Amino acid sequence: MHSITRKVLSGVALAALLVLGAGVASASHSWGNYHWARTADSFTLQMGDNVSSNWDEDLRTTSTAWSVSEVLDTTVVAGKGGKSCKAQTGRIEVCNRTYGYNGWLGLAQIYVSGSHITKGIAKMNDSYFNLSLYNTPDERLHVMCQEVGHLFGLGHTSEDGTSQGTCMDYSSSPDSTLPNAHDYEQLAAIYAHLDTFTTVGSTVTRNRGASALAKSDDFENASEWGKEIYRSGDGHASVFERDLGHGERVLTHVRWADKGAK
Numbered sequence: 001m002h003s004i005t006r007k008v009l010s011g012v013a014l015a016a017l018l019v020l021g022a023g024v025a026s027a028s029h030s031w032g033n034y035h036w037a038r039t040a041d042s043f044t045l046q047m048g049d050n051v052s053s054n055w056d057e058d059l060r061t062t063s064t065a066w067s068v069s070e071v072l073d074t075t076v077v078a079g080k081g082g083k084s085c086k087a088q089t090g091r092i093e094v095c096n097r098t099y100g101y102n103g104w105l106g107l108a109q110i111y112v113s114g115s116h117i118t119k120g121i122a123k124m125n126d127s128y129f130n131l132s133l134y135n136t137p138d139e140r141l142h143v144m145c146q147e148v149g150h151l152f153g154l155g156h157t158s159e160d161g162t163s164q165g166t167c168m169d170y171s172s173s174p175d176s177t178l179p180n181a182h183d184y185e186q187l188a189a190i191y192a193h194l195d196t197f198t199t200v201g202s203t204v205t206r207n208r209g210a211s212a213l214a215k216s217d218d219f220e221n222a223s224e225w226g227k228e229i230y231r232s233g234d235g236h237a238s239v240f241e242r243d244l245g246h247g248e249r250v251l252t253h254v255r256w257a258d259k260g261a262k
Contacts, residue, residue, distance in 0.1 A: 029168060029182075030190050031155040031253070037116040037195035042071050045200060047148070048093040050079030055096050055124065058144045065178045066148065071191040074148075085121055085220075087111055090202040092120040092151045094144070099125045099220055101262040105134065106143045108150035108253040109219060111244075118199045118248075120151035123220065128257045141177040142167050143255060150253045153190050154183060159232040170236060225252045 036043065051059055063074045080086075081093035087109070107123040124144060128134050134143075145167035146156075157164040163173035166180040219225060219242075226242025240252040 029155045029157045029186055031150060031153050033115045033153075034110060034112055034117055034251070035115065035153045035190050037197055037199040038191070039194055039196065039198050041194070042073065043198070043200050044073040044075055045152075046077045046091040047074050048079035048081055048088065048091060049076050050081040050085055050093055050095040051124075052096055055140070055144070058141050059094055061141060061178075062145045062148050065145065066152070068179070069184050069187045071187050072152065081121070085123055087119040087121050089119050090200055092122065092148070094122045094148065096124040096126050096129075098127045098130070099123070100127050102127075102222070103256055104222075104254050105129075105257040106147045106255040107220070108147040109250055110151060110253075111248060111250050113199075113247055116195070116199050117151070117153065118202065122147035122151060125257075128261055131261060133258065133261055138174045138177050139172065142172075145178060146255070147253075149179065149183065152187060154186060156232075156237065157182065159234060159237055161234070170232075170234075219250060219252060225254075226250070 036045065047059070047063055049056070049059055059076060063076050067073045077091075079093055079095070080088045081095055083097070085093055085095035085097070087093060102125075105125055105128050107121070107125075109121045109123075110117045111119045122144065124140075124147070129140060134140070149168050154168055156168055156170060157166055158169045158171075161170055161172075163169060163171035163176050164180070164182070165173075165175045166183055167177055168179070168183055169176050222240075224242070225240035227240060228238055229241050230239040231237070236256050238254040238256065240254065242250050242252075244250060
């Protein structure tokens with residue numbers, strides 16, 4: 001059994017025990033108030049597999065770890081994003097590619113209507129992950145787990161480099177590759193209410209006029225992300241917002257690579 005698989009199985013088992021007895025009072029790292037609309041206490045979100053074979057285990061491990069949550073499950077399905085990793089309504093797509101030395105290591109993009117997420121994309125930039133600095137099992141799993149976590153409505157637990165024992169921090173610690181009980185608490189807080197409709201698995205098509213406002217539908221270029229509305233103190237994280245019209249916006253959570261990494 002692969003060492004990462006052993007690690008996630010033991011870590012998930014421990015997290016499950018912790019979350020059963022944990023309250024939501026300490027949870028405080030949501031990404032704004034963004035969430036998937038749903039009408040049941042728990043929901044299953046499809047994760048489209050558009051990754052190459054060397055990322056497949058990270059994707060499966062990430063799916064298993066986040067599914068410990070009592071409010072959501074994830075299931076890995078065939079990807080529909082294609083080479084350009086286009087967003088698909090009602091689900092998330094996970095992708096990797098050599099996007100070039102453009103500054104970003106990982107991206108999480110959510111399409112929102114009001115506060116409701118309608119689709120999401122997580123991207124890993126192999127131009128940097130092919131470098132020895134980032135091409136390690138811990139770093140790869142950390143970034144994928146974090147980018148997918150953003151697509152559920154989670155923010156960072158810390159951005160100062162300290163380890164919080166979760167993939168939602170900005171540490172390079174081997175203890176920061178998977179969600180922890182605090183993350184599951186936050187998910188329970190985000191999804192404590194029910195909606196009168198669902199955006200999960202929805203077949204509603206995106207307004208046609210919206211796509212004309214961008215050069216492409218994949219938004220991999222910084223010029224297409226819109227206005228930067230947040231940057232962390234150390235400069236390693238940014239959030240951009242673009243108004244697509246027709247009540248739709250796309251928000252891009254960027255994890256920047258270390259300067260000079262190439």
